[in-house]
Amino acid sequence: MTPRQALRALWTGGTLLFLPGCLSGARNLGAATTPVGTTDVGVSVNAIAFERGRERAYLPNPELTFRKGAGENWDWGGRITLFGLELGTRHRLLESTRWTWSVAPSAGVWYVPVTNNSTEPVNLRLGAQTLLDFRLDPKWTLTGGASLMGAFAGPLTAFQGRFNGSHLLATPGGSLGVGYRLKPNLELRAEGGFELPIDLHEGRRQMGGHAGLTLRWRRSDSR
Amino acid sequence: MSWSLEPDEPYPATRTSGSEQAPLTGTRGGRHRSLLRLDLVTPCALLAVLTLLTGCPIAENYSDETGPRYTGDYRVPGTGSTAAPSSLTVVTLNLSFAEHVTEAIASLSTAPLSGADVIMMQEMDAPAVERIAQELGMTYVYYPASVAVDGDDFGNAVLSRWPITADRKIHLPHDDPYHQQHRIAVVATVEVAGTPVQMVSAHTATPIVGLGGRLDQAETIIDGIDATGPLQIIAGDFNTSDPGSQGQTVKLFSKRGYQWASEGVGDTVDSVIGGLPLDYVFSRGVTPLERGVDRRDAGSDHHPVWVRFAWPP
Numbered sequence: 001m002t003p004r005q006a007l008r009a010l011w012t013g014g015t016l017l018f019l020p021g022c023l024s025g026a027r028n029l030g031a032a033t034t035p036v037g038t039t040d041v042g043v044s045v046n047a048i049a050f051e052r053g054r055e056r057a058y059l060p061n062p063e064l065t066f067r068k069g070a071g072e073n074w075d076w077g078g079r080i081t082l083f084g085l086e087l088g089t090r091h092r093l094l095e096s097t098r099w100t101w102s103v104a105p106s107a108g109v110w111y112v113p114v115t116n117n118s119t120e121p122v123n124l125r126l127g128a129q130t131l132l133d134f135r136l137d138p139k140w141t142l143t144g145g146a147s148l149m150g151a152f153a154g155p156l157t158a159f160q161g162r163f164n165g166s167h168l169l170a171t172p173g174g175s176l177g178v179g180y181r182l183k184p185n186l187e188l189r190a191e192g193g194f195e196l197p198i199d200l201h202e203g204r205r206q207m208g209g210h211a212g213l214t215l216r217w218r219r220s221d222s223r
Numbered sequence: 224m225s226w227s228l229e230p231d232e233p234y235p236a237t238r239t240s241g242s243e244q245a246p247l248t249g250t251r252g253g254r255h256r257s258l259l260r261l262d263l264v265t266p267c268a269l270l271a272v273l274t275l276l277t278g279c280p281i282a283e284n285y286s287d288e289t290g291p292r293y294t295g296d297y298r299v300p301g302t303g304s305t306a307a308p309s310s311l312t313v314v315t316l317n318l319s320f321a322e323h324v325t326e327a328i329a330s331l332s333t334a335p336l337s338g339a340d341v342i343m344m345q346e347m348d349a350p351a352v353e354r355i356a357q358e359l360g361m362t363y364v365y366y367p368a369s370v371a372v373d374g375d376d377f378g379n380a381v382l383s384r385w386p387i388t389a390d391r392k393i394h395l396p397h398d399d400p401y402h403q404q405h406r407i408a409v410v411a412t413v414e415v416a417g418t419p420v421q422m423v424s425a426h427t428a429t430p431i432v433g434l435g436g437r438l439d440q441a442e443t444i445i446d447g448i449d450a451t452g453p454l455q456i457i458a459g460d461f462n463t464s465d466p467g468s469q470g471q472t473v474k475l476f477s478k479r480g481y482q483w484a485s486e487g488v489g490d491t492v493d494s495v496i497g498g499l500p501l502d503y504v505f506s507r508g509v510t511p512l513e514r515g516v517d518r519r520d521a522g523s524d525h526h527p528v529w530v531r532f533a534w535p536p
Contacts, residue, residue, distance in 0.1 A: 054471060157402070
């Protein structure tokens with residue numbers, strides 16, 4: 001490989017890595033909160049579909065996720081991409097033998113050097129997801145989710161009070177996941193979902209989506 | 224089917240051994256010192272990032288609808304032909320901040336570029352355009368879009384051996400998100416042996432403006448000359464270095480009835496990541512006969528792209 005080929009690969013790879021973070025609506029979560037005294041750490045490999053130019057593009061999007069038990073019915077955590085971080089809490093509202101219902105508000109910030117139709121260098125997302133678990137048996141759990149996120153995407157000059165070119169978006173979405181417990185402290189979760197971004201000034205954007213796998217490991221917190 | 228899950232523990236927490244527990248490096252005091260360091264580092268880092276972000280200088284843009292505008296006519300009286308030519312040659316060249324004008328003139332003065340009927344130029348300043356027009360004996364119109372980082376104007380020009388009977392600039396949407404630098408296209412009505420041809424020198428934003436934004440810019444140019452006559456040539460730097468952007472740009476022009484007149488010329492820019500296809504000639508109403516890229520030094524990282532069209536159309 002020549003240096004130029006290496007640099008070209010770096011350019012393409014960089015585009016792949018830098019671009020997707022804030023475009024991913026994947027949470028890869030179930031409704032059951034993480035118990036107090038434990039932390040879940042996960043690695044997700046998602047494929048995301050998003051509007052690029054006037055067509056749809058697909059990219060891989062690796063993410064790290066974590067959740068930490070904070071109370072009897074709630075935990076907090078987030079997901080980390082290359083240039084972004086989303087943090088949030090998850091609150092268990094209802095619980096039965098088979099069902100768990102939770103709501104998970106979150107806020108995220110991303111820096112995206114290469115902009116897209118509805119992304120800019122500065123991207124903020126604020127919203128909530130509601131999650132419903134249905135346990136099929138001790139190993140298998142089905143999770144349905146619905147979300148509504150508000151987003152601001154603005155130029156770097158937003159820090160100077162110049163917002164020319166910024167977008168305000170409302171993004172409803174849905175997801176369906178299935179979790180399988182490999183070991184008592186190890187879960188594999190598959191999730192697919194979609195988002196329907198609506199630019200508050202320009203109207204509907206193309207539908208985006210995600211599909212991926214998460215391997216989540218639970219460990220006790222140190223005493 | 225058994226249901227052994229506890230509501231609080233969808234899957235049981237495991238009591239870990241010491242080696243699995245969170246690493247506690249040092250004593251309580253040591254950890255405290257680490258936290259203190261973290262407490263200092265985080266605000267400092269945030270402050271540094273904020274300083275960096277707010278330090279982006281805002282570009283000075285020429286937002287006026289009609290100017291600034293520069294024109295000149297250096298055609299030698301009596302030497303210009305009024306008879307219909309047998310072909311029409313169009314060149315586009317991004318001269319990279321107009322730093323190396325002498326090399327550009329040398330390149331434009333030798334075959335296959337010499338004798339070009341119309342030259343579309345980008346990243347130009349007024350003195351550079353005037354000097355090239357003077358040396359090549361052409362008439363020109365130039366509009367700067369903004370002031371570049373080197374303090375010189377930054378804009379597009381159309382130079383022609385045939386009379387320019389009208390001209391204007393088209394403001395493009397989507398200023399760049401780092402400096403709010405503005406882009407334009409320059410439209411010149413060139414009368415080729417009495418037949419008006421709309422010539423557009425275009426320069427869309429770099430890929431830091433998303434592909435959607437750059438396609439909007441290209442469409443603004445097309446819309447801007449849509450009803451101006453049947454013969455149109457749009458040429459310039461469309462900054463299609465990111466994956467997929469060439470295909471969507473060509474598709475947009477194709478949908479709007481334009482032919483990719485410079486199709487097949489290959490890469491037009493030498494960059495650190497290798498050759499890139501950034502410069503294009505699109506046409507409507509005229510038929511391309513030949514096209515190419517002149518890969519000799521033209522004083523820029525871009526190579527001049529030329530297309531010879533059949534004439535009369």
